[in-house]
Structures are given as structure tokens and as C-alpha cells.
Amino acid sequence: MEDSFMSHRSTFLLPPQNKDNTSSVTNYALVILNQRLPTYAPLLWDHAKLRVCADGGANRLFDEMTQLLHSEQPSLLQSRYKPDVIKGDMDSIRTEVLEYYKKLGTKIIDESHDQDTTDLHKCISYILDQTPDIDKSKLCILVTGALGGRFDHEMGNINVLCRFSNTRIVLLSEDCLIHLLPQSHCHKIFVQSSIEGPHCGLIPIGMPSAKSTTTGLRWDLNNTEMRFGGLVSTSNIVKGDIVTVQSDSDLLWTISIKRKP
Ligand SMILES: Nc1ncnc2c1ncn2[C@@H]1O[C@H](COP(=O)(O)OP(=O)(O)OP(=O)(O)O)[C@@H](O)[C@H]1O
Ligand SMILES: Cc1ncc(C[n+]2csc(CCO)c2C)c(N)n1
Incomplete structure (x- = not known):
């Protein structure tokens, strides 16, 4: 497994002029x-x-x-x-x-x-x-x-x-977005708290995950097994601006999108 971080930012939900120049997506x-x-x-x-x-x-x-x-x-x-x-x-x-x-x-x-x-x-x-x-x-x-x-x-x-x-x-x-977190990378999710969160989830897709580890969530995983029929992480909450995820299987990441008043 590579240990380089893959970063994720939902800056596409912000006006283009506010775009984060550090984004890896152009x-x-x-x-x-x-x-x-x-x-x-x-x-x-x-x-x-x-x-x-x-x-x-x-x-x-x-x-x-x-x-x-x-x-x-x-x-x-x-x-x-x-x-x-x-x-x-x-x-x-x-x-x-x-x-x-x-x-x-x-x-x-x-x-x-x-x-x-x-x-x-x-x-x-x-x-x-x-x-x-x-x-x-x-x-x-x-x-x-x-x-x-x-x-x-x-x-x-x-x-x-x-x-x-x-x-x-x-x-x-x-109301929400979903993307894949491939097991080939450690992931750093930069939460744009003005427009997304706090509700989130991590779901193994295709196969169980024997070991997933996170930081930045109210209910973090610590080398935890996830599988359908067992534990999947739904109704979790992001605590701060950065969430990290590492797993031996591909996971789906989902986070709520805030409605404009
Ligand atoms: N109710 C829905 N929920 C989620 N995705 C949808 C829904 N309706 C359409 N889509 C997505 O939009 C695409 C285009 O929709 P469209 O209605 O043209 O598909 P379609 O091939 O005619 O569907 P079908 O023949 O099964 O009704 C679909 O391939 C699907 O990805
Ligand atoms: C096993 C099997 N299940 C369903 C379809 C039907 N299907 C799948 S994608 C698609 C096009 C929709 O725009 C259609 C009709 C198939 N071909 N094979």
C-alpha cells in the first residue's frame, strides 16, 4: 500500500473565485x-x-x-x-x-x-x-x-x-455527496464546513474491510472491521476541518450538504 495522501476538497460547492489554489483538481x-x-x-x-x-x-x-x-x-x-x-x-x-x-x-x-x-x-x-x-x-x-x-x-x-x-x-x-476512497491511498478530506457536514458515513463497498482507521470523526475507527451484516459507519459526525481515512478496502465516503437558508 502506498502511504502518500490523496486529498479531497468540495470546493466545487463554493463560488469559483473562492477556489482553493492548493486543490489537486484543476x-x-x-x-x-x-x-x-x-x-x-x-x-x-x-x-x-x-x-x-x-x-x-x-x-x-x-x-x-x-x-x-x-x-x-x-x-x-x-x-x-x-x-x-x-x-x-x-x-x-x-x-x-x-x-x-x-x-x-x-x-x-x-x-x-x-x-x-x-x-x-x-x-x-x-x-x-x-x-x-x-x-x-x-x-x-x-x-x-x-x-x-x-x-x-x-x-x-x-x-x-x-x-x-x-x-x-x-x-x-x-442533500449529500458520495465518492470513493480507494484502498491504494491514505485519504485526507478537507471539510468545507460552511457548505458540508456534519453528518457523514464510511461504507465498505464490494467487499468487507478488515481494518479501517480514521481521525477527525466523533466515532473514529481504529483498525475496525466493517462489513454488510456487521458494522458499517453511518450517522457519523465530522468533528473538525480534516478527516483522515486509511483502509485495506475501497470505502464510500458520504457527507451531508448544507441547504442554503
Ligand atoms: N430516479 C433516478 N435515480 C437516480 N438516478 C437516475 C434516476 N433517473 C435517472 N437517473 C440517472 O440518469 C441517467 C439518465 O436517465 P434516463 O431517464 O435518461 O435513463 P434511462 O436509461 O432512460 O432509464 P430507464 O430506461 O431505466 O428508465 C440514468 O442512466 C441514471 O444514471
Ligand atoms: C443483466 C442485465 N440486466 C439489466 C440490463 C438492462 N440494462 C442495463 S443498462 C441499460 C441501459 C439503460 O440506459 C439497460 C436497458 C442488461 N442489459 N443486463
């Missing part, structure tokens, strides 16, 4: 799935260099950005928030939405022939194909609408974290 991509856009979606949009809609996610962008930013004219907003790509099996996007973005120059990738991988999987593959190897370590893919809703979709979305375990991917909902 290149965000955004994937919009087919669930209600979170209220902070415009912020993620501003951080992202590449914006991709997964099939019916394009309907959400078209319909809901105007609801989030009602100070401006809907038609202006719809043309300003133009995705770079729409990819998927195209059974959920409305024709009028597809035609609208196609006219604006969005690249449309119809993969209806592939009924074995999810639209999110297809979008992640696209983003990785577009990213030169040298830039992949700086890439972080933010995924909206990934949690809550249909449980089969949620599990499919979590499975994507495991299938692309070498890529930083953050699954987001209005």
Missing part, C-alpha cells in the same frame, strides 16, 4: 442525470470545463435552470446553458429539447445500440476518451441527480464509482 467536468437539478447546479456549471447531459438529463437542464435562475429570461438562460454533449440511449430526451440543443451546436451521441451500460457509464467513458492521459489525475467528474429516486439507478450510479475507481467521480444530490 479540471472539472459535469454530468447532468435525469433527476431534479440541485439548487447549486449553476455553481457546478461555472466550475466545469466540459458539460455533458445523460439522455433525459438534457430535459432537466432545459426545464429547470430557468426555475433556479428566475431573474433572467428563460430563452436567454436556455441558450446560455448549452451542454457540450448529450449522450445516452436517447429514450428519455424530448424531441424538442434534442432539436433545440442540436441547432445550438451541442454534439449528440446516440448509443441506443448499447443496452448493457447505463447512460452515466456512457458519459464517463466519453469524458475519459476526451481527456489526455497526462490530465486524467487533475480531472474530477461531478454528477448531479445521482442519488435519491429509483434505487436501481442509484446502485447503478454507485457501481460506476467502482468501475472507474481510478477516476475522481463525485455523485451529488441536493
